[in-house]
Amino acid sequence: MDNIQKFLSDAEKIKKHYRAEHPGKYSGTAVCEQICDLFIRNNRTFEQLAAAFAQYWMDTYILGNADQESLPTSENLDTLAAMQSLLDNDGQQINALSDKDLKELCQIVNMEAEDIPIDVLNSLMMIFVDRQVF
Incomplete structure (x- = not known):
């Protein structure tokens, strides 16, 4: 199991445990906050950057979503996993x-x-240049 698969597996466990611990009171936002904490813990070497990425993910994909029952969707998790790949230097x-x-x-x-x-900064910038982000 690679780092991304483990991250996605752990995120699904968080979702599953939250549902079990809060029957009938599921909060997708609360689950996503826990997943963000996991993301930040996985990136302790550059914790502030990971926290900023996680906040971007929350602001862009989670907050304001009316369908709390479905959060995080597999697409949401794939997006955060892709951010993890970026931090892992896997373009x-x-x-x-x-x-x-x-x-x-x-x-x-x-x-x-x-x-x-x-x-890490050099690796990230190389990926951004390769993707013609500038």
Whole structure:
């Protein structure tokens, strides 16, 4: 099981456990917040960047969604998993990210650049350049 598969498996476990612990009172937003915490824990080396990516995911894909029962959808999780792939320097598994996502994530990386290890920053910028995000 690779890092992305483990992340998706753990996210599904969070969703399952929340449903079991809160019968009839499911909150997709609360589940997504727990998944964001998982995402941040998985990226302790650059925690601020991971937190900014997670906040972007929440703001763009989760908050304001009227269908709380379905959150997070598999598409939502695929998007966050693609962000994990980006942070893992795996440019091949980021296809779930739209051009708009990549541009926003590039801006986030630029804002957080001083706190990102140089090797990670270089890898991220290479992916953004390859995807012609600029």
